[in-house]
Amino acid sequence: MQRNSVKVSMAVVRRLPKYHRYLGELIEKDILRISSKELGKIMGLTASQIRQDLNCFGGFGQQGYGYNVVELYKEIGHILGLDKEYKCVIIGAGNLGQAITNYEGFRREGFKLMAMFDINPRLIGNTIRDIKISDISELEEYVVDNDIVIGIICVPKENSQEIADTLVKANVRAIWNFSPSDVKVPEDVVIENVAINESLYTLTYLINEDNLDI
Amino acid sequence: MQRNSVKVSMAVVRRLPKYHRYLGELIEKDILRISSKELGKIMGLTASQIRQDLNCFGGFGQQGYGYNVVELYKEIGHILGLDKEYKCVIIGAGNLGQAITNYEGFRREGFKLMAMFDINPRLIGNTIRDIKISDISELEEYVVDNDIVIGIICVPKENSQEIADTLVKANVRAIWNFSPSDVKVPEDVVIENVAINESLYTLTYLINEDNLDI
DNA sequence: TAGATTGTTAATCGATTAACAATC
DNA sequence: TAGATTGTTAATCGATTAACAATC
Numbered sequence: 108m109q110r111n112s113v114k115v116s117m118a119v120v121r122r123l124p125k126y127h128r129y130l131g132e133l134i135e136k137d138i139l140r141i142s143s144k145e146l147g148k149i150m151g152l153t154a155s156q157i158r159q160d161l162n163c164f165g166g167f168g169q170q171g172y173g174y175n176v177v178e179l180y181k182e183i184g185h186i187l188g189l190d191k192e193y194k195c196v197i198i199g200a201g202n203l204g205q206a207i208t209n210y211e212g213f214r215r216e217g218f219k220l221m222a223m224f225d226i227n228p229r230l231i232g233n234t235i236r237d238i239k240i241s242d243i244s245e246l247e248e249y250v251v252d253n254d255i256v257i258g259i260i261c262v263p264k265e266n267s268q269e270i271a272d273t274l275v276k277a278n279v280r281a282i283w284n285f286s287p288s289d290v291k292v293p294e295d296v297v298i299e300n301v302a303i304n305e306s307l308y309t310l311t312y313l314i315n316e317d318n319l320d321i
Numbered sequence: 322m323q324r325n326s327v328k329v330s331m332a333v334v335r336r337l338p339k340y341h342r343y344l345g346e347l348i349e350k351d352i353l354r355i356s357s358k359e360l361g362k363i364m365g366l367t368a369s370q371i372r373q374d375l376n377c378f379g380g381f382g383q384q385g386y387g388y389n390v391v392e393l394y395k396e397i398g399h400i401l402g403l404d405k406e407y408k409c410v411i412i413g414a415g416n417l418g419q420a421i422t423n424y425e426g427f428r429r430e431g432f433k434l435m436a437m438f439d440i441n442p443r444l445i446g447n448t449i450r451d452i453k454i455s456d457i458s459e460l461e462e463y464v465v466d467n468d469i470v471i472g473i474i475c476v477p478k479e480n481s482q483e484i485a486d487t488l489v490k491a492n493v494r495a496i497w498n499f500s501p502s503d504v505k506v507p508e509d510v511v512i513e514n515v516a517i518n519e520s521l522y523t524l525t526y527l528i529n530e531d532n533l534d535i
Numbered sequence: 536t537a538g539a540t541t542g543t544t545a546a547t548c549g550a551t552t553a554a555c556a557a558t559c
Numbered sequence: 560t561a562g563a564t565t566g567t568t569a570a571t572c573g574a575t576t577a578a579c580a581a582t583c
Contacts, residue, residue, distance in 0.1 A: 173564065385540050388541090
């Protein structure tokens with residue numbers, strides 16, 4: 108548990124990957140020390156918020172100095188669980204499934220893609236970056252036998268709930284769902300429904316905001 | 322402007338696409354009338370919040386009855402600007418660019434993909450769903466000549482800011498950026514930095530939450 | 536009319552910002 | 560030591576929830 112066993116709010120949790128990413132960029136630029144003020148300027152947050160956020164997990168800084176970038180990067184990576192390995196499967200080997208296979212940030216950081224599944228006979232048996240595409244009918248058994256932790260759903264929304272149910276039955280710990288329809292899972296399974304079109308619709312809202320007239 | 326010219330908070334705006342999506346699902350199920358209470362149950366929100374959210378834009382409901390699903394769906398679609406057409410280009414014709422080309426929610430709703438661009442000579446000249454892939458050197462001129470409104474960035478993070486700068490120079494109104502590095506744009510350009518790996522890292526955080534010990 | 540459910544105001548809750556003593 | 564910057568408490572701000580009169 109975190110300091111004092113206080114649950115960290117989702118608002119903070121959702122900022123952690125962003126801290127991790129910006130700190131990674133600082134390391135690439137050989138910037139090894141940073142104050143909350145400077146980091147805030149880069150990330151578009153207040154210094155106060157950064158200090159509040161980080162202090163949910165511990166006092167990583169040093170008065171008069173700021174934060175050690177490499178150390179903080181590692182700490183946040185640890186908090187996010189990025190120093191562990193996660194066996195994954197992707198369901199749906201179309202463009203999106205393949206895009207994720209190649210996506211940095213997925214290929215790094217201990218995500219171990221074990222297999223892909225599809226219903227399309229033309230894809231089954233093929234290999235993408237050494238990962239075999241199997242028939243979806245083999246999904247449940249494979250997940251059980253190989254202790255798969257994360258199931259990644261890249262199928263159309265019509266089939267996503269069914270796939271999710273199969274994954275839950277086969278005891279995955281978490282589901283990363285890219286179909287544009289929220290899947291429901293029991294409380295003990297972690298779910299992230301991504302719905303990438305939502306950010307596009309936010310974009311069009313903002314394009315038109317100034318001349319909106321209801 | 323909205324009712325009383327009060328700016329709607331981003332918290333509300335980011336829920337609008339979700340309302341739109343759930344209402345679309347209700348229509349598919351021939352449910353033509355819904356109360357804030359029922360909708361809240363389906364979406365995991367309180368009835369109160371739904372009524373507050375919708376009343377930022379107008380009184381779409383009717384006392385004693387609830388909301389007309391089709392009407393509300395159309396209203397929210399209008400608020401989101403989904404009843405207009407947006408000329409788009411995709412930069413980066415790899416898996417991710419192709420995945421977006423095929424993604425529902427992008428293909429529908431008035432997003433008109435005009436062209437794709439890449440640096441890979443093996444892709445240039447090819448066609449995806451009747452969309453030609455051109456050399457990235459032609460991007461700026463094309464965007465200017467064709468009044469492109471939205472640029473969609475699907476290139477690695479090393480090149481994303483440069484592409485964004487080109488798009489801004491060529492007067493796009495908005496950028497939808499999938500590279501896992503935030504691009505900066507002037508205030509008058511709308512930006513959505515998606516960073517899909519952030520939701521994955523949130524997932525791993527939640528997997529480990531209970532046994533986190535700093 | 537009676538029941539249901541909205542629109543809207545008020546109350547509460549939580550998240551962000553400000554301030555400052557502690558300390559490197 | 561003096562200057563810088565943290566960790567943390569208090570103040571503020573904004574978002575969510577509750578309550579209820581209005582009304583279909």
